[in-house]
Amino acid sequence: MSDKEQYLDWAKEVLRIEAESLKEISATLNGDFTQAAEAILHCNGRVVVMGMGKSGHIGRKIAATLASTGTPAFFVHPAEAAHGDLGMIVDGDVVMAISNSGESDEITAIIPALKRKSITFISITAKPHSTMARHADIHITAAVAHEACPLGLAPTSSTTAVMALGDALAVVLLKAKQFTPDDFALSHPAGSLGKRLLLRVADIMHSGEDLPAVVSGTLLKDAIIRMSEKGLGMLAVVDEKGRLKGIFTDGDLRRLFQQHDHFGGFKVDDIMHVSPKTIAADKLATEALKQMQQSHINGLLVVDENGLLLGALNMHDMLKARIV
Structure with a gap:
């Protein structure tokens, strides 16, 4: 031996x-x-x-x-x-x-x-x-x-x-x-442990001017420019009152290039998904991470109980906040 x-x-x-x-x-x-x-x-x-x-x-x-x-x-x-x-x-x-x-x-x-x-x-x-x-x-x-x-x-x-x-x-x-986990977090506010337990979606989501969104009916070209400007890899589509109607992502754009040589007449509504994954702003960030992992997606849109768009977050935001 x-x-x-x-x-x-x-x-x-x-x-x-x-x-x-x-x-x-x-x-x-x-x-x-x-x-x-x-x-x-x-x-x-x-x-x-x-x-x-x-x-x-x-x-x-x-x-x-x-x-x-x-x-x-x-x-x-x-x-x-x-x-x-x-x-x-x-x-x-x-x-x-x-x-x-x-x-x-x-x-x-x-x-x-x-x-x-x-x-x-x-x-x-x-x-x-x-x-x-x-x-x-x-x-x-x-x-x-x-x-x-x-x-x-x-x-x-x-x-x-x-x-x-x-x-x-x-x-x-x-x-x-x-x-409870919230009680535990109060004793561990520093570092990634406290963040994992205390941070909510509202704390890390993009909102206001940083929110990647366009109104329904926007030309696809303009929608792509808007999505690129915000850099989240996704774009929310809302009606005139701000209610969420759909989502357009980087993946959709790649598939579009594979399937079409010309798409000058397309509007974002022609390409978007009409049932995007969403989450409430008061949910824990760890719940958002779990939802992304289970659905195999890189981002989520944040809405209120009436379907109004409030924000957006992606996996990079999770990494930045040390949730992952």
């Missing part, structure tokens, strides 16, 4: 062990998990997550996931808590402490101070008889049979299991709160 093949075998073994660990944790979930979810759901304060070492790294991730899915949460380092950061924890908070052994000195040292506050203390450990478990209001056991580390020393399966447990808790709370 080559070294490269050996590397793959070792990697697959790690993934197999960690996958088995997740199954173990799933099989042992019980009413303690339910109590923890209920305590956090009805919490009047914030969720304060604690952990030392690798448990601390996992705790930071859990706190971040909770915060981004509608449950106010933050991480406090246990050692710093003993030197003043306990002041960040107030009555009504839920404190979630993570430790595989349940005997983390930094956490056990501040348990008396925590218990003096009107908080709910949740511990997640692999040892249900540990100090942290015994003093917790709610204890969730997160024990795995084997670490993926062959030495049995580096936290691997155990940290994976706790992180997945945190994800499970966050998703349960998300569903219980009926958290």
Whole structure:
């Protein structure tokens, strides 16, 4: 066996062990998990997550996931808590402490101070008889049979299991709160994620002078010039009141050249499609993208409930807005 093949075998073994660990944790979930979810759901304060070492790294991730899915949460380092950061924890908070052994000195040292506050203390450990478990209001056991580390020393399966447990808790709370994509976007306004969830068709469509449109009866030559000027690869055809009647596209123009040598007498009405794909201005931009992909088209016209033309957008607009 080559070294490269050996590397793959070792990697697959790690993934197999960690996958088995997740199954173990799933099989042992019980009413303690339910109590923890209920305590956090009805919490009047914030969720304060604690952990030392690798448990601390996992705790930071859990706190971040909770915060981004509608449950106010933050991480406090246990050692710093003993030197003043306990002041960040107030009555009504839920404190979630993570430790595989349940005997983390930094956490056990501040348990008396925590218990003096009107908080709910949740511990997640692999040892249900540990100090942290015994003093917790709610204890969730997160024990795995084997670490993926062959030495049995580096936290691997155990940290994976706790992180997945945190994800499970966050998703349960998300569903219980009926958290929506719009709610999620409010916590993620920056970058492409926020744009994908918040931008509406009206925010990115071309309108006014930028709108590629002509009135029904326009000569085809003039319509082609208008379409070229606007550069969207399509042209809306409207009646005198601005109601949409049809669409003419670059593809139609190419087919026209293939089928006719002369088209000087054509009007745009002779070539246009009379049932163009449309969308409302208040729809999410992601819905417009989905409609374009499903219909295999590069653009959409935007109309109101009365069929009045409001705007137009194409795939380039989606790329520019980082929706794609």
